[in-house]
Amino acid sequence: MLEGLAGLFPNGVERYAVGGLLVGLGTLVVYAGTxxxxxxxxxxxxxxxxxxxxxxxxxxxxxxxxxxLFTVSIVAGAAVYAVLFQGGAWTTAVEPWRLFVGGxxxxxxxxxxxxxxxxxxxxxxxxxxxxxxxxxxxFVLVAILTANAVAALGVSP
Amino acid sequence: xxxxPLFAPLVVxxxxxxxxxxxxxxxxxxxxxIDFLLFEDLGxxxxxxxxxxxxxxxxxxxxxxxxxxxxxxxxxxxxxKSFDRNVLVGGVIFGVGWGLAGICPGAAYASLxxxxxxxxxxxAGMFLGAYAQGVWRSQRSTDTDAVPSDx
Numbered sequence: 590m591l592e593g594l595a596g597l598f599p600n601g602v603e604r605y606a607v608g609g610l611l612v613g614l615g616t617l618v619v620y621a622g623t624x625x626x627x628x629x630x631x632x633x634x635x636x637x638x639x640x641x642x643x644x645x646x647x648x649x650x651x652x653x654x655x656x657x658l659f660t661v662s663i664v665a666g667a668a669v670y671a672v673l674f675q676g677g678a679w680t681t682a683v684e685p686w687r688l689f690v691g692g693x694x695x696x697x698x699x700x701x702x703x704x705x706x707x708x709x710x711x712x713x714x715x716x717x718x719x720x721x722x723x724x725x726x727x728f729v730l731v732a733i734l735t736a737n738a739v740a741a742l743g744v745s746p
Numbered sequence: 747x748x749x750x751p752l753f754a755p756l757v758v759x760x761x762x763x764x765x766x767x768x769x770x771x772x773x774x775x776x777x778x779x780i781d782f783l784l785f786e787d788l789g790x791x792x793x794x795x796x797x798x799x800x801x802x803x804x805x806x807x808x809x810x811x812x813x814x815x816x817x818x819x820x821x822x823x824x825x826x827k828s829f830d831r832n833v834l835v836g837g838v839i840f841g842v843g844w845g846l847a848g849i850c851p852g853a854a855y856a857s858l859x860x861x862x863x864x865x866x867x868x869x870a871g872m873f874l875g876a877y878a879q880g881v882w883r884s885q886r887s888t889d890t891d892a893v894p895s896d897x
Contacts, residue, residue, distance in 0.1 A: 605789035608771020609796025615764025617804040624820030629852030633876035643884040662761025667859025670769030678861020691847020692871020702836020706850040715802030716824035731841025736783035
């Protein structure tokens with residue numbers, strides 16, 4: 590039984606649990622001070638409002654400055670982790686075309702679907718929002734199917 | 747817009763903790779996400795549940811303690827979005843991208859922070875996708891689901 594469980598968690602759970610608690614804490618710090626449940630994907634559209642006049646982006650103008658600050662801070666926080674625990678830079682072996690094409694889908698899907706893994710996954714699930722629970726179930730299920738299909742086609746990594 | 751002087755510092759502190767957590771959880775690595783989706787390492791369950799439980803405790807407790815947030819006066823409300831077909835359509839499209847690239851927006855920003863420069867391919871793709879859907883939806887006058895922004 591325990592060996593079976595260990596097989597599902599070959600890297601243990603400490604890094605995931607501690608990391609997840611910190612992700613939640615970062616969200617909570619912003620929410621406690623401002624009442625804003627900050628998701629990560631809105632940054633994409635709010636930042637586009639600096640360079641595009643398309644009406645869809647203009648609703649995010651008031652929040653675009655602090656969203657840039659939030660995102661830059663996410664990058665910096667991860668860099669602190671890299672310096673303290675990772676021993677320098679780490680780079681992925683996943684093919685650039687997968688990153689780019691996947692990125693396009695993520696950009697479309699998170700904005701059409703009203704949230705991403707942080708907006709729906711952390712803030713929405715934390716709010717017990719039925720919309721977010723359905724959204725998370727949808728993208729997790731489709732992602733599992735996609736990743737397995739890609740692996741079955743022999744693409745690795 | 748005039749903001750409380752502590753607004754920006756608080757956003758920075760929150761972002762730093764959020765980004766550090768994503769680095770520490772290894773979710774900033776596409777390989778880890780893909781391994782999760784292939785059922786080879788289910789550790790990411792702890793990231794999502796851990797994060798949503800901590801956030802959820804705050805969303806539940808803070809409204810009982812105070813009427814509004816100290817820096818904005820905004821009422822403490824849960825994050826509730828209306829449900830419609832877009833949630834499903836967008837969820838499917840996002841799922842394809844997450845499964846293909848192993849990356850989501852927050853983790854992509856954090857990935858840049860851990861030194862993973864190739865993630866810029868994904869960031870460029872995300873901006874392109876967000877731009878394309880934004881222009882498309884801006885041109886369709888029937889789409890009036892603009893929501894109030896987060897100040």
